[in-house]
């Protein structure tokens with residue numbers, strides 16, 4: 264498992280948890296709000312109303328965040344096919360990129376002269 268896959272799994276896991284929490288918060292929040300409004304004259308009703316508002320607001324904030332993170336996680340899994348594990352260099356970039364053996368500058372496909380130091384290649 265490479266770092267991209269680890270990040271992707273982490274993001275999707277967190278975002279699914281956030282979406283589930285957000286939806287649960289919204290549902291319980293609205294239930295508490297309704298219950299609180301119908302019993303507003305009692306202390307328990309006011310407490311329900313306050314918790315209902317807090318849960319509903321938390322749900323409304325968490326839901327778009329969860330969806331955003333899920334989107335990033337899914338985008339990472341979509342690129343998995345084109346970024347193979349063996350193709351990821353330790354310092355970033357791709358390992359199949361040719362480098363100038365004199366100065367280390369990356370050479371573009373078909374380039375026969377180093378753009379940095381001018382060294383010629385076959």
Ligand SMILES: [Zn+2]
Nearest residue numbers: 363366377380
């Ligand atoms: Zn060079």
